[in-house]
Amino acid sequence: MPLSIRTLKLTDFRNYAAARLDLDARPVVLVGENGSGKTNLLEAVSLLGPGHGLRGRPYAELARNDGSGGFAIAATVRTPHGELDIGTGYGPGAGEDGAGRTVRIAGKDRGAGALGEYVKQVFLIPAMDGLFTGGGSERRRFLDRLVVAIAPGIRTSLNRYDRAMRQRNRLFQMREYSPALFEGLEEQMAEAGVAIAAARLDAVERLAALIEDRLAAQGQTPFPHAVLSLHGTLEADLAMRSATEAEDAFRILLEAGRERDRAAARTLEGPHRSDLLVVHGPKNAPAAICSSGEQKALLLGLVLAKAELIKTMDGIAPLVLLDEVAAHLDETRRRALFDEILRLEVQAWMTGTDKELFSPLAQDAQILDVNRGIIGS
Numbered sequence: 001m002p003l004s005i006r007t008l009k010l011t012d013f014r015n016y017a018a019a020r021l022d023l024d025a026r027p028v029v030l031v032g033e034n035g036s037g038k039t040n041l042l043e044a045v046s047l048l049g050p051g052h053g054l055r056g057r058p059y060a061e062l063a064r065n066d067g068s069g070g071f072a073i074a075a076t077v078r079t080p081h082g083e084l085d086i087g088t089g090y091g092p093g094a095g096e097d098g099a100g101r102t103v104r105i106a107g108k109d110r111g112a113g114a115l116g117e118y119v120k121q122v123f124l125i126p127a128m129d130g131l132f133t134g135g136g137s138e139r140r141r142f143l144d145r146l147v148v149a150i151a152p153g154i155r156t157s158l159n160r161y162d163r164a165m166r167q168r169n170r171l172f173q174m175r176e177y178s179p180a181l182f183e184g185l186e187e188q189m190a191e192a193g194v195a196i197a198a199a200r201l202d203a204v205e206r207l208a209a210l211i212e213d214r215l216a217a218q219g220q221t222p223f224p225h226a227v228l229s230l231h232g233t234l235e236a237d238l239a240m241r242s243a244t245e246a247e248d249a250f251r252i253l254l255e256a257g258r259e260r261d262r263a264a265a266r267t268l269e270g271p272h273r274s275d276l277l278v279v280h281g282p283k284n285a286p287a288a289i290c291s292s293g294e295q296k297a298l299l300l301g302l303v304l305a306k307a308e309l310i311k312t313m314d315g316i317a318p319l320v321l322l323d324e325v326a327a328h329l330d331e332t333r334r335r336a337l338f339d340e341i342l343r344l345e346v347q348a349w350m351t352g353t354d355k356e357l358f359s360p361l362a363q364d365a366q367i368l369d370v371n372r373g374i375i376g377s
């Protein structure tokens with residue numbers, strides 16, 4: 001039984017004044033013209049998990065223009081442990097630093113981070129088209145979303161590392177030289193940094209093993225297999241020594257690098273610079289130099305592999321949100337995508353402007369029409 005959304009109610013969310021969806025566990029297809037509100041719906045679903053949703057936008061932007069200034073999303077989610085009520089909302093008074101969304105899970109007020117225990121998801125949106133050609137930070141985020149999904153505790157380390165590094169960078173701006181001020185922060189960075197690197201290595205290893213197993217079982221599919229490797233100071237270090245030794249080494253490296261980092265006004269080395277290298281397996285070529293169609297197929301294969309890994313580890317398939325994916329695939333790949341979604345038994349959410357493209361799914365999906373903030377079937 002996959003994780004599935006059974007009811008979804010939106011109030012003043014983006015272009016939806018009020019909307020309600022009643023669903024079963026099958027994949028969901030949203031069809032409508034440009035600007036009708038398909039991606040907005042996917043975004044609402046993504047906010048049932050932790051974070052700022054699939055577009056990563058500030059909450060204030062999500063509140064409907066001409067609305068109350070806030071928004072609310074309420075859902076009933078079917079989990080293997082039964083049905084769960086999840087609500088999240090944002091109001092004008094909720095604080096502008098982004099910490100300000102309220103979350104209720106099964107009637108109890110919780111932090112947004114707690115959503116990660118209940119709603120796991122993977123997503124692919126058009127903005128990720130440049131994942132292989134752009135800078136490393138998007139690829140790091142792509143990997144870290146998986147890391148957090150399979151090892152939720154690592155979120156604390158990611159936050160701790162980030163906070164300590166920002167404080168250390170601020171010391172440079174404030175022209176602080178006192179070693180005592182740096183030592184504590186560098187110790188936190190070393191401890192959290194090694195935990196992050198170890199969790200990333202573990203996630204990449206598991207994902208690579210799953211991809212290899214699939215290749216052995218299915219042979220080549222329309223989605224080329226990816227060959228993955230992780231590059232970073234700590235990740236390389238962990239291949240050679242224990243976590244404690246790597247922590248010490250990183251602490252020493254940070255201390256020795258203080259003046260260099262001061263000149264750059266930022267921390268130049270650490271897990272915040274690590275990169276996930278992806279190679280197109282069948283071509284044995286870096287993803288970055290592949291054609292845009294090849295990159296798209298490679299990325300889609302990776303996203304589906306992520307979903308399968310989460311399903312294997314948790315015993316529950318995550319939600320799979322695929323914005324505008326079908327339109328960019330040729331007929332063979334489109335059918336292969338649908339087959340893969342049905343094989344994985346996930347509640348996938350897909351969008352498109354052309355209903356015809358989804359016809360091979362027939363009764364295996366719930367196809368809904370989206371029309372300027374109104375949803376029908």
Ligand SMILES: Nc1ncnc2c1ncn2[C@@H]1O[C@H](COP(=O)(O)OP(=O)(O)OP(=O)(O)O)[C@@H](O)[C@H]1O
Nearest residue numbers: 014015034035036037038039040061062063064065
């Ligand atoms: N805060 C908001 N209040 C009201 N409308 C909004 C808000 N934010 C976005 N919109 C509008 O919502 C509409 C639907 O956006 P959405 O991205 O969901 O469209 P879409 O159906 O995915 O279209 P496309 O096929 O072009 O991707 C857009 O016209 C957008 O301007």
Ligand SMILES: [Mg+2]
Nearest residue numbers: 038039040323
């Ligand atoms: Mg869209």
